[in-house]
Amino acid sequence: QKDNLMTTCYINGKYKPLGKSTVSVTDRGYQFSDGVYEVIAVFKNEFVDFKLHLNRLFVSLKKMDMKINLNKNQIESIIKKIKKINQLEMGIVYIQITRGDQNPREHKYSNNLKPNIVIYSIIKNFEYLNKLAQKGVKTSLYPDVRWQRSDIKSISLLGNVLAANHAKKNKSHEAVLFDNKNMITEGNSSSIWIIKKNKCITHPLNFRILKGCTRHKLISILKKNKFKFEEKKFSITSLLNADEAFMTSATNFIMPIVKVDKYTISNGKPGLNTLKFRNLFINAI
Ligand code: PDD
Numbered sequence: 001q002k003d004n005l006m007t008t009c010y011i012n013g014k015y016k017p018l019g020k021s022t023v024s025v026t027d028r029g030y031q032f033s034d035g036v037y038e039v040i041a042v043f044k045n046e047f048v049d050f051k052l053h054l055n056r057l058f059v060s061l062k063k064m065d066m067k068i069n070l071n072k073n074q075i076e077s078i079i080k081k082i083k084k085i086n087q088l089e090m091g092i093v094y095i096q097i098t099r100g101d102q103n104p105r106e107h108k109y110s111n112n113l114k115p116n117i118v119i120y121s122i123i124k125n126f127e128y129l130n131k132l133a134q135k136g137v138k139t140s141l142y143p144d145v146r147w148q149r150s151d152i153k154s155i156s157l158l159g160n161v162l163a164a165n166h167a168k169k170n171k172s173h174e175a176v177l178f179d180n181k182n183m184i185t186e187g188n189s190s191s192i193w194i195i196k197k198n199k200c201i202t203h204p205l206n207f208r209i210l211k212g213c214t215r216h217k218l219i220s221i222l223k224k225n226k227f228k229f230e231e232k233k234f235s236i237t238s239l240l241n242a243d244e245a246f247m248t249s250a251t252n253f254i255m256p257i258v259k260v261d262k263y264t265i266s267n268g269k270p271g272l273n274t275l276k277f278r279n280l281f282i283n284a285i
Contacts, residue, residue: 004018004122005017005018005019006018006019007086007120007121007122008082008085008086008120009021009082009118009119009120010078010081010082010117010118010119010120011023011116011117011118012114012116012117012118015081015085018120021118021120023098023101023116023118024101024103026101026102026103026104026105027098027100027101027116028098028099028100028101028102028109028113029096029098029099029116029155030098031105032107033154033155033156033157033158034064034098034099034109035064035096035097035098035099035115035116035154035155036057036060036061036064036066036096036097036152036153036154036155037094037095037096037097037153037154037155038053038054038056038057038060038094038095038153039053039092039093039094039095039250039251040053040054040079040092040093040095040250041091041092041124041126041250041251041253042083042088042089042090042091042092042093042121043090043126043282043285044089044090045089046285047079047083047093048250048253048285049213049214049216049217049250049285050076050079052213052216052217053213053250054072054075054076054079055072056153056211056213057075057095057097057153058072060152060153060154061097063149063151063152064099064152064154066097066099066115067115068097068115068117070117075095075119078119079093079095079119082119082120082121083121086120086121088121088123090123090124090125090126090127091121091122091123091124092121092122092124092250092251093119093120093121094118094119094120094121094122095117095118095119096116096117096118096119096155097115097116097117097118098115098116098155099113099115100113100114100115100116101113101114101116124251126253129251129252129253129255132173132255133253133254133255133256133270133275133278134270135258135270136255136256136257136258136259136268136269136270137172137173137174137247137255137256137257137258137259138170138171138172138173138257138258138259138260139167139172139173139174139175139176139187139247139257139259139260139261140166140167140170140172140174140175140176140260140261141175141176141177141178141236141260141261142162142163142166142167142175142176142177142178142188143177143178143179143180144159144163144177144178144179144185144208145159145162145163146158146159146160146177147159148207148208149207150185150186150207150208150209150210151205151206151207151208151209151210151211153210160188160189161188163175163177163188164188164189167188170261172259172261173255174187174188174189174190174247174252174255174257175187175188176192176239176257176260178236179208181235182235182236182237183203183233183234183235183236184203184233184234184235184236184238184239185203185208185209186203186208186209186210186212187247187249189249189251190212190247190248190249190252190255191203191209191210191212191214191215191247191248191249192239192245192246192247192257193218193245193246193247193248194234194238194239194242194243194244194245195242195243195244195245195246195271195273195274196238196241196242196243197243198227198228198243198273199228199229199230200222200227200228200229200230200273201229201230201231201232201234201238202215202229202231203231203232203233203234204231204232204233205231212248212249213250214248214249214250214252214253214254214281215248217281217284218248218254218277218281221277221280221281221284222277225280227273239260239265240260240263240265242265242266243266243271244256244265244266244270244271244272244273244274245257245258245260245265245271245274246271246274246277253278253281253282253285254274254277254278254281255278256270256271256274256275256278258270
């Protein structure tokens with residue numbers, strides 16, 4: 001893939017260099033973060049969980065009461081075309097749809113807006129993540145200060161951004177978010193899991209977390225391998241006392257967590273089950 005600004009970007013029916021792809025200042029995404037997005041990984045020249053991400057994009061649009069004049073098949077073709085033009089073998093395709101331009105600025109949206117649809121790709125080094133997974137990562141706790149509809153993959157990510165930068169300051173790979181009852185919700189851009197007594201546990205699906213595609217895929221792998229799992233809330237204390245902990249996302253696949261701030265999880269090494277799941281996942285994709 002070419003240097004980032006020369007990367008080809010689909011924007012509202014046209015294919016242009018990313019550096020020349022622009023939307024208006026009155027775009028509602030820019031002014032109100034009124035939009036949705038998706039991140040689909042490409043690993044060894046193959047899309048990962050393509051259909052799950054495409055379906056979730058349309059679920060997010062529906063939850064936001066947004067309509068676009070392209071159907072799933074058309075979006076699919078554009079995503080595939082972007083991968084091809086940019087010769088993307090390892091990385092992600094980023095899709096963003098905002099409600100469109102509205103001038104003058106007003107909170108209430110009019111119903112005849114034309115959504116701004118942008119699709120482009122970014123190279124990512126997943127081999128580096130493989131190395132990281134052999135050591136496991138450090139995470140940092142951060143209060144979940146996000147809005148209360150985290151089930152929508154909206155571009156309103158300020159809470160996630162604050163959390164991620166808290167993690168960065170603490171030399172952590174990811175922030176682990178907790179609610180006002182000290183229960184873990186999810187990561188700043190991942191689903192969070194623990195293993196206790198050979199059972200995988202992750203937060204149940206509700207408005208507080210995103211329905212992760214990697215989470216979904218892992219659940220089917222767990223079922224196939226007859227590994228016990230439960231969707232239930234767990235506390236910060238349970239995380240710190242877990243036998244194993246890990247995070248899942250499109251860009252990390254399955255990543256062992258070995259530290260939470262100054263606390264070490266178990267013996268400080270990636271859990272054996274976690275590494276097994278990571279291998280099963282990578283084989284499955
Ligand atoms: N984020 N929870 C949040 C808040 C996320 O942002 C993500 C993904 C996930 C995991 O979902 P999935 O397994 O479908 O990637 C959970 C993407 C990678 C991002 O924002 O870059």
